Amino acid sequence: MYSAVIDELIEKFERLPGIGRKSAERIAFYILERMSEDDAVNMANTIARAKKTVRLCECCQNLTEASPCSICSSAKRDKSVICVVESPEDVSAIENTNEYKGLYHVLHGALSPMDGVGPDDIKINELLLRLADGNVEEIILATNPTVNGTATAVYISKLLAPFNVKVTRIAHGIPIGSDIEYADKITIIKAMESRQIMN
């Protein structure tokens, strides 16, 4: 029961993930009543421009404006290690630690037979192609510790068996700063299994 363009604006926001009808209305009215016209037009331009300029890096498949991306083309990165993750957000989380100096490979998902996601639906072939030049020494599988993420890690590790490359999986255990008391069973089991000698 709003005028046509307001209804349309609400509908556009309602289609975004995590936004229901009420939030979409709140956002639409925020734009119409609180934002300056400059800010609103700016926002619109950013959406259109981002969609037009952002593509996948030909090498690591991460989202980027220029391909190859800044990480793949950096002379400072260790090109002998590739960390395989499910999504661009994972790259960002690892980069924020400022510790990892190798390259990445973004799968854009995980294997999920229940949802019909098979090996050809995620960027596994593109990973194998990167091993052709023989420079890669280690592949770190940093898919999520979920059923699908673990299955994907196992699947890729099997695919990589014929290659002369070390395949590792990131460790799972009690998160730093948290309490064993509140950790779930599977995490505690993993943490016990992966225990390390201290002395």
Added chain:
Amino acid sequence: MYSAVIDELIEKFERLPGIGRKSAERIAFYILERMSEDDAVNMANTIARAKKTVRLCECCQNLTEASPCSICSSAKRDKSVICVVESPEDVSAIENTNEYKGLYHVLHGALSPMDGVGPDDIKINELLLRLADGNVEEIILATNPTVNGTATAVYISKLLAPFNVKVTRIAHGIPIGSDIEYADKITIIKAMESRQIMN
């Protein structure tokens, strides 16, 4: 740690009400990875167009593309009654009942001395001007049953005292379909005070 335009896209969404950093990232990647380019450009255009075309109705102050709005200019509406609400969303909620046939007046807020919102900051003068032609017989004060909404209703009712117009306040009580057991104290007190004779 994303490329510049992705960071910019995330920031734009982060500034919207009810959207935190994580949600903004999720929305940005949804647009970049899942949406078609047409849909994204369409969304951008809708934001820009809505912001450019939507204005306040010269009469009721509701958001509209054409002024006066479709309600104010409709021959089917009863022009002797004006329902005063705080926001365009309230108009929508009342219109959705398909019961009310009068006109509206949108204040765009409520008096709130704590936040520095005084009578000149909301559309009270515009309401008084609408009484000039003498056609209005009743003003229904449908501001929210909050401290600010009630204060606004009381303030307006006092302003309207010199005019030859009936001033009413929407009823407050136990919501239909809910349970007295779970109603808050103030609502129960209001419901008792406003009790009506049944026989």
